[in-house]
Amino acid sequence: MTNPSAPKRITWIIGLACGIAGIIGHLIAVPYLTLYSFTLVMIGFIVLAVGTTFRGL
Numbered sequence: 533m534t535n536p537s538a539p540k541r542i543t544w545i546i547g548l549a550c551g552i553a554g555i556i557g558h559l560i561a562v563p564y565l566t567l568y569s570f571t572l573v574m575i576g577f578i579v580l581a582v583g584t585t586f587r588g589l
Contacts, residue, residue: 539583547583551576 539547554572557565565572583589 536584537587539580539589543579543583543589547576547579549576550579 550572553565554569554574554576556562557567557569557572560566
């Protein structure tokens with residue numbers, strides 16, 4: 533297993549955007565975001581974890 537590395541900026545932005553959209557969907561009744569709030573947060577965490585695990589993502 534390799535040492536963790538910092539994800540690329542675009543990977544970090546995508547993960548952060550998904551996480552924030554999921555949190556907003558949980559706190560405020562937004563039609564699409566509220567329905568998939570948990571999924572969006574999980575996608576954000578997975579994108580960040582994969583970006584940290586694999587070098588060059």
